[in-house]
Amino acid sequence: MIEFREVTFAYPGARPVFDRFNWLIARGEAWAVIGASGNGKTTLLMLLAGLRQPTAGQIIIDDQIIDRPRPQTGLVLQDYGLLPWATVAQNAALGLRVRNYYGPDGRHAPVEHVIGPIDQRVDPWLRRLGIDHVRDRFPSQISGGQRQRAAIARTLVLEPDLLLMDEPFAALDAPTREDLQNLTIELQREQDLTLIVVTHNIEDAVFLGKKILVLGQPPHTTPLIIDNPSAGDPDYRSQPTFFEQCAHLRSALTRHSSAHNGPTSLITSHA
Amino acid sequence: MRKRDVLFASIIALIIWQIIAMLVQRDILPTPIKVAEAMATNFGDIARHFVASALRVIISIIIAVMLAVPAGLGMGQMPRLNRMFSPLVYIIYPIPKIVFLPIILLFFGATDVSKILTIVLILFFQILVPVRDDAASLRPELLNSVKSLGAGRRALFRFVYLPASLPAVLTSLRLSVGTAVAVLYITETTATLLGLGYYIFYTYATLFDYAATYAGAVAMGVLGLLLYFFIDWLERRLCGWKFAT
Numbered sequence: 128m129i130e131f132r133e134v135t136f137a138y139p140g141a142r143p144v145f146d147r148f149n150w151l152i153a154r155g156e157a158w159a160v161i162g163a164s165g166n167g168k169t170t171l172l173m174l175l176a177g178l179r180q181p182t183a184g185q186i187i188i189d190d191q192i193i194d195r196p197r198p199q200t201g202l203v204l205q206d207y208g209l210l211p212w213a214t215v216a217q218n219a220a221l222g223l224r225v226r227n228y229y230g231p232d233g234r235h236a237p238v239e240h241v242i243g244p245i246d247q248r249v250d251p252w253l254r255r256l257g258i259d260h261v262r263d264r265f266p267s268q269i270s271g272g273q274r275q276r277a278a279i280a281r282t283l284v285l286e287p288d289l290l291l292m293d294e295p296f297a298a299l300d301a302p303t304r305e306d307l308q309n310l311t312i313e314l315q316r317e318q319d320l321t322l323i324v325v326t327h328n329i330e331d332a333v334f335l336g337k338k339i340l341v342l343g344q345p346p347h348t349t350p351l352i353i354d355n356p357s358a359g360d361p362d363y364r365s366q367p368t369f370f371e372q373c374a375h376l377r378s379a380l381t382r383h384s385s386a387h388n389g390p391t392s393l394i395t396s397h398a
Numbered sequence: 399m400r401k402r403d404v405l406f407a408s409i410i411a412l413i414i415w416q417i418i419a420m421l422v423q424r425d426i427l428p429t430p431i432k433v434a435e436a437m438a439t440n441f442g443d444i445a446r447h448f449v450a451s452a453l454r455v456i457i458s459i460i461i462a463v464m465l466a467v468p469a470g471l472g473m474g475q476m477p478r479l480n481r482m483f484s485p486l487v488y489i490i491y492p493i494p495k496i497v498f499l500p501i502i503l504l505f506f507g508a509t510d511v512s513k514i515l516t517i518v519l520i521l522f523f524q525i526l527v528p529v530r531d532d533a534a535s536l537r538p539e540l541l542n543s544v545k546s547l548g549a550g551r552r553a554l555f556r557f558v559y560l561p562a563s564l565p566a567v568l569t570s571l572r573l574s575v576g577t578a579v580a581v582l583y584i585t586e587t588t589a590t591l592l593g594l595g596y597y598i599f600y601t602y603a604t605l606f607d608y609a610a611t612y613a614g615a616v617a618m619g620v621l622g623l624l625l626y627f628f629i630d631w632l633e634r635r636l637c638g639w640k641f642a643t
Contacts, residue, residue: 178545212639
């Protein structure tokens with residue numbers, strides 16, 4: 128269970144992005160967070176990841192107040208965050224190496240972390256994500272889709288229970304995007320992950336999020352949530368309900384943004 | 399650079415040298431063959447001086463790297479530290495450090511310490527500045543993604559800042575190894591009886607054995623070239639990702 132309890136967050140010298148914001152996420156749910164650029168989507172993810180702290184209020188994950196990155200939370204960023212000097216296999220192993228470096232201290236690595244051979248834990252994920260054949264290549268030598276797979280592998284190697292993704296498919300071509308969306312949903316179900324995907328793409332949000340949090344113009348006070356129960360079904364993209372839901376989300380976004388008299392810049396892609 | 403190209407360039411240089419020496423016909427420009435003979439005759443002597451010089455410059459490089467890399471990384475990732483020391487670096491960086499040699503000699507005397515210190519002083523700033531700039535320019539997204547894997551300051555240093563600074567360290571070393579050897583020569587012409595600088599100066603100013611002087615100069619060139627090749631090799635080995643296509 129994740130709870131935003133009266134969370135306020137403001138960058139120094141700026142108006143609050145979140146103002147006494149409350150939000151509840153149940154374990155194993157798949158969420159999409161949508162909003163125009165600059166509306167606080169990434170800030171929300173950074174708060175969840177423990178990389179930024181609320182100015183007031185609390186973020187609680189499984190009864191634990193988040194004031195630093197939590198070992199069981201995985202984060203995949205828009206630009207993949209891979210080390211350019213490390214190969215795909217080395218990048219995928221990075222989290223484990225960091226954990227082995229500190230040992231099971233409960234802060235940097237879970238107390239139940241067992242220091243052991245890294246390859247045995249990394250290799251199955253490289254195979255599962257179909258990037259085993261590029262394991263010795265550097266990020267600059269592989270495609271955007273493969274880089275994103277490497278970033279996902281690096282996160283899943285650490286067996287997270289919460290996966291946060293920031294615009295994970297933004298830089299990908301349409302077939303790769305769909306392929307990775309399907310894979311993300313598959314993995315979310317297989318690993319029983321709580322998934323929160325931040326996007327500014329309406330189709331991404333409707334396909335991935337069983338619940339969609341709409342962020343209009345900040346400051347955000349009350350969450351606007353759209354239920355989307357059919358999300359995640361590979362055939363959903365070609366069904367009329369998908370397009371209806373996209374239209375519904377679009378109008379909700381427009382309403383929510385114009386209610387704050389703010390501009391919107393959202394993308395609709397026809398993959 | 400391919401080995402074959404280096405060999406080819408060396409042969410061309412030797413041929414040009416031979417032709418000019420034959421045209422000039424003076425003692426102060428011996429032919430490469432005469433220099434090779436002098437090198438063979440004085441091999442033991444030159445090798446002894448070569449080892450002394452090589453040790454000085456290698457120790458200097460190691461000390462400079464060990465001091466400049468942590469300092470550069472610290473300044474690069476801690477803006478407050480950078481604000482404090484940057485003005486000092488800015489003032490000292492452009493000063494030709496060789497001018498400090500007499501002062502260093504006054505403090506440390508005719509010892510290896512003063513020679514090594516002079517070279518360290520030069521290399522330190524050459525490495526510090528690019529390492530600091532590289533560490534400061536690391537993208538926050540990269541740092542955030544590694545932090546999200548559980549990395550604190552120590553792990554960031556080990557897994558991000560240190561490997562990220564390697565290319566800057568090796569490139570600045572490769573660029574400054576020539577300066578280091580030049581400074582080594584100057585430091586060795588005073589207050590020592592060991593080192594290629596001394597050997598070159600002694601054979602030229604006291605013995606008037608110009609072929610031996612040239613042999614010493616060639617040995618010094620070889621020292622610089624070997625160091626350059628070694629750093630080049632290290633760069634390709636440790637920073638393979640930069641050359642990956």
